[in-house]
Amino acid sequence: MTPEYRIEAEKQITSYLQSNDVVNIKYMQVEKTYNDLGVEINVWNVRAEGGNWWVVEGEGAPMNLYTQDAFYFSADEAYSFHMGITQRLQARHHKEFKHIIDELPLDINGVKSISRRLNLAAQSLNEIAGIEHIQSIGLTCRESLIELAAILTEANPTVLTDNNLKAADFKGIVKAVIAIYAQGKSNSNLRKHSRNMAEMAWDYSSEIVHSPNKNIPDAKICLLFTCSIVSIIQNLYLKYLGFDAEQKCPECKSMDYNLHEADDLIFFMLCNDCGHEEAVQVEPQGSE
Template structure:
């Protein structure tokens, strides 16, 4: 370890201690270094105003702290314990090579956005440097902006009427939530969708501007962005017709068969679940979204 690397690591350790509510570091000393294949683990002895700690960190290794007083670990024991945690995390990573595979998402219709998110997910690995995490946060933010552009293509008039800028993802998203999920029956859905937009955008921005995030934080960022895209694809499907499909007024089932009535100008919606027959006027067909 070069003198500069030593100094930089000391600074990282102090920041890490502050994140763990330990603000005063009295002394930092490198106790031992272990090399295992392509992994290097450093064990540091850190004295603070809140006791003595072992800090384990290194190349492609997550940083973690262990209280010396609680576990009475020796340096070798700290290394072994930390190595076990690291290997378990790596096995989890190997089982799920791409975070997008962990959740079912409807992203097939937005290939460019999926490409961005897949690119971000492929770059996730344990032991990422802060700048790598920030780059992934930036990619997630770019994917959300790309979603806004895709939505604008679908209805440029709506965006123009509201005088929304191209990069105003949240403004565009809010407008299309109102467009795709109108009426009182969708009020709760609109609220949840807006919250998801806020979370995805603000957390991606947080990842971009923070040097203190970690492996799970970045995965969560990608999941939030991908989920937001998926939500809009499903809102779009609702808008295209699912909200207008006939539904039984008695039991709520959508298992409806439509027959001609003996009376001129009427049709019968027959529910195959509860056997209820609902008579509708022909002039209401267009409003209900029925096609013959």
């Protein structure tokens, strides 16, 4: 155990104990470290106000605490019970595994290589066996974001020169493209939130790549951030093309309506929610 890991673990344990109403910690020390299952698991001996506890944590295992006063008299007992629960949870996870990208409404088929890369990363979440696999997912997300920046640059050829950007500046490129795709005062909050998501995706993928202390939920979050910004950029582009100019009922704002032709350029819009009917004139093709 490195000094850095110990410091971080002590912070996490303290926070975890406080969330379980264990306060005034008087003693905290690693009692025993196990690696018989191929991963390193630490059992901490914690003495606090009101009782003594075993806290079990480590690589690929959720943190949990067990009282020393009743059932778990030794570090071995706490470890055995904890790993039994962990293995059962992992078995259930594998049985009920759901593709991570299925949890997020995405339309990334337009970017085939990014779609393929992110789908493979999502599938690999179910086969993680070590920290290097988690880091590889972070690297995949980072590479996907770099490719996204390249695609945006190709679609907007002047974005680099107009904004004095370099081809490797993901944040700068995405910020500039967001400004193009979501123009106007009415989209100011949307631009801000989109920029924030882009920064989150980029920064967190870098963190996953370089940190030795991340776990499967971290990799999953990283993948969600990356998928989200890809989807956001695509939908901003649809707004830019005018796909958000959908007709709405002027009375109830519903978009559930039927159009009935009355003349060559005149339709009647009948709202299916409130029954309001109104004539809608269509501009002839080729008119300015």
